[in-house]
Amino acid sequence: MSRWQPDARGRLERAALELFARQGFAETTVPEITAEAGLTTRTFFRHFADKREVLFAAEAGLPPFIAQLMAEAPAELGPYDTLTHSLETVAATRFDGLLDYLIARRAVIRSDAGLRERELRKQEVLAEAIEQGFLDRGVDEVTSALVGRMAAVVFNVSLDRWLDLGGSRTLLDLMQEHLALTRVTFAATPPAHSS
């Protein structure tokens, strides 16, 4: 038999989310989490850089996944079509069965300003991955920066609304709607300053 129980990391993640949801993030100490998981405080910080990170480590794979999709997209696609292609693949393949977990997690994150900051940083990492994807496709720097961040906005607003609607519409459907809505808002009026 093993010296320790298996999946220390997963046990810490589950114990943390449960305690945060029950008694609040600030009101939960790391020793409480580790006691619940049968580990020590020091071990918690070996798995997660800080107390917040335990809520975000699970989704670390998303930025590289999007980067891979963008790299594999047909070379002839422009920035907008590369974006729709990649975002729609993500929406259609990576969020099955996570609705309840994500709703519980969002409630905890919304209850604490520090967690909200960490979430924004994770969203920025996603935006940077998309930006790098554009750069690798030869898109100029300014367009890459702008469209990378815009893509992250569409993704995050869609995910948020998907949770709001409790899954009654698909994430893919919402993302397509929001991409189209963005296009209409920015394109409907003639430019005020033409050169």
Added chain:
Amino acid sequence: MSRWQPDARGRLERAALELFARQGFAETTVPEITAEAGLTTRTFFRHFADKREVLFAAEAGLPPFIAQLMAEAPAELGPYDTLTHSLETVAATRFDGLLDYLIARRAVIRSDAGLRERELRKQEVLAEAIEQGFLDRGVDEVTSALVGRMAAVVFNVSLDRWLDLGGSRTLLDLMQEHLALTRVTFAATPPAHSS
């Protein structure tokens, strides 16, 4: 004569930026900052909620200012024109003489992940102010959320590039360029999914 030296807050802000720039954010303790400013640790935390906040308190007035501009914009303007009108006023009136300060501050923020997170939260507050401005003008919720965040993206990318270029182009000019570029990228290609 006053019991204490005047402008405790300003003295703390200046001492903090100077120490952070000279020896790093993590390597600077709050007692060091307060010693430099001739105050105590407890007083620091009376003025700023935490050590990071001392770098951001100065720009707290921006979101309400944008909200005011949006409220005062002609009622017949659509979302896009309201946005350009307000952003361009901000760009043209609120950043004179701040270039060197903002460059020094950005260097400190970039050196520390925690400061980057705090900056992102401040940018989100700006996005939320813009979103609320749209809601108050009767724009629907989804469009308000999307365009509010898009506006913050354009603003932040422009500000960042203004600092990169050392002020050789005006912030106003850059913002107009980036608005136009966004419009072209999203509008140039026909929608992949038309209804």
Added chain:
DNA sequence: TAGGTGATGACATCGGATGTCATGAGGTGT
């Protein structure tokens, strides 16, 4: 069976953050 590897435990310490009470200058009212 001997030694290496790697995850964990145990202990110590630093500093960020907060609660509480004391202090004393400036303002206010009578």
Added chain:
DNA sequence: ACACCTCATGACATCCGATGTCATCACCTA
């Protein structure tokens, strides 16, 4: 002129998040 209030700050105590260091011991490999 006197008493009182207000409020920014000082002084002190404490909690806990975060990190460095060394010991421990199952598992793997040769």
